[in-house]
Amino acid sequence: MHDLRWIRDHPEEFDRGLTRRGLPPRATEILVLDRDWRAAETRAQEAQARRNRISREIGTAKQRGEDAAPLLRQSLKDRETETEAAAEAARLRTQIEEILAELPNLPAEEVPDGVDETANRVLRYHGEKPHFDFAPLAHEAIGERLGLMDFARAGRMSGSRFVVLRGALARLERALGQFMLDLHTSEFGYLEVSPPLLVRKDAVFGTGQLPKLEEDLFRTTDGRYLVPTAEVPLANLVAGEVLDERLLPLRYTAWTPCFRSEAGAAGKDTRGMIRQHQFEKVELV
Structure with a gap:
C-alpha cells in the first residue's frame, strides 16, 4: 500500500513512477479525495467537540433551572452532522485505499524503462553458458523418456x-x-x-x-x-x-x-x- 502522506509531498514523483510502469497519472485524483476526506474528518471532529461543550452547558443550565431545550436541539443537530461527516469520511477513505491497493510499486531509479523483459539490462554473468554438440532435449522430454x-x-x-x-x-x-x-x-x-x-x-x-x-x-x-x-x-x-x-x-x-x-x-x-x-x-x- 502506498503512503498517502508521501504522495501529498511528492505528487509529481508519484505520477512519474506510474508513467514508467505504463499507467496513467493518479496523484490529482487521489489528492482530491484526500482533501475531501480530511475535510469530512474535520467536520466530524468539530461537531463532536461542539456536542461535548454543549453537553457541559446543558448540565450547567439544568443546575440553574434554566431552559435547556435550545441547547438540546443544537446537540441533536451536531450529532447528525457528526454522523453524516463520519460516514462521508469513511466512504472517502475506503475509496482512497481501494485505489492505492490496485496500484503497483513504483520502480527504483536504476530500473530501466520498457514495456516488458526485453528492456532489461544484463548486469553480470556467472559461469559460462554450456554448449552441446547435440540438440538438447527439453526437461519434460527427458523426464518422460526416463x-x-x-x-x-x-x-x-x-x-x-x-x-x-x-x-x-x-x-x-x-x-x-x-x-x-x-x-x-x-x-x-x-x-x-x-x-x-x-x-x-x-x-x-x-x-x-x-x-x-x-x-x-x-x-x-x-x-x-x-x-x-x-x-x-x-x-x-x-x-x-x-x-x-x-x-x-x-x-x-x-x-x-x-x-x-x-x-x-x-x-x-x-x-x-x-x-x-x-x-x-x-x-x-
Whole structure:
C-alpha cells in the first residue's frame, strides 16, 4: 500500500513512477479525495467537540433551572452532522485505499524503462553458458523418456498444468526440500514452520496478492484462498503485532505446496513444469 502522506509531498514523483510502469497519472485524483476526506474528518471532529461543550452547558443550565431545550436541539443537530461527516469520511477513505491497493510499486531509479523483459539490462554473468554438440532435449522430454514425469496421467486426473513425479525424481524433489530446510535452519538461523495452506482474504491482501493478482489465486467456496506461496502465511505470522525489537530479526522458512491458477499465462509455457497449478517450494521470509 502506498503512503498517502508521501504522495501529498511528492505528487509529481508519484505520477512519474506510474508513467514508467505504463499507467496513467493518479496523484490529482487521489489528492482530491484526500482533501475531501480530511475535510469530512474535520467536520466530524468539530461537531463532536461542539456536542461535548454543549453537553457541559446543558448540565450547567439544568443546575440553574434554566431552559435547556435550545441547547438540546443544537446537540441533536451536531450529532447528525457528526454522523453524516463520519460516514462521508469513511466512504472517502475506503475509496482512497481501494485505489492505492490496485496500484503497483513504483520502480527504483536504476530500473530501466520498457514495456516488458526485453528492456532489461544484463548486469553480470556467472559461469559460462554450456554448449552441446547435440540438440538438447527439453526437461519434460527427458523426464518422460526416463519415466520420471507423467503429464498424461496427471492431466486425466486434474487437467492441464499438473504433473506426476515418480521414483528418483520424486525422491530428488523431497531431498532438495529437506536440504534447503536443513541448511537454512542449521546455518542461517531460520525457524522452520509448517503453516496452514488455506488463508483468509486479509492475509493475501497483506502480502500484496490482492487485489491485483486475484485471478491467479484459487479461492474456496467459503472465501478462503489456497496459498500461492508460503510467503503468505509466514509473513502473516506476526501481522498486526507489536514486536520486541530485541527479538529481531525474525527468520522463517517453510516447505509447502503452492497453488496458482496462472490465469494470466494462457498459452504460455503449456509444456513442462514452468507454470504449474501446483508445485513445491521452500520459502524464506
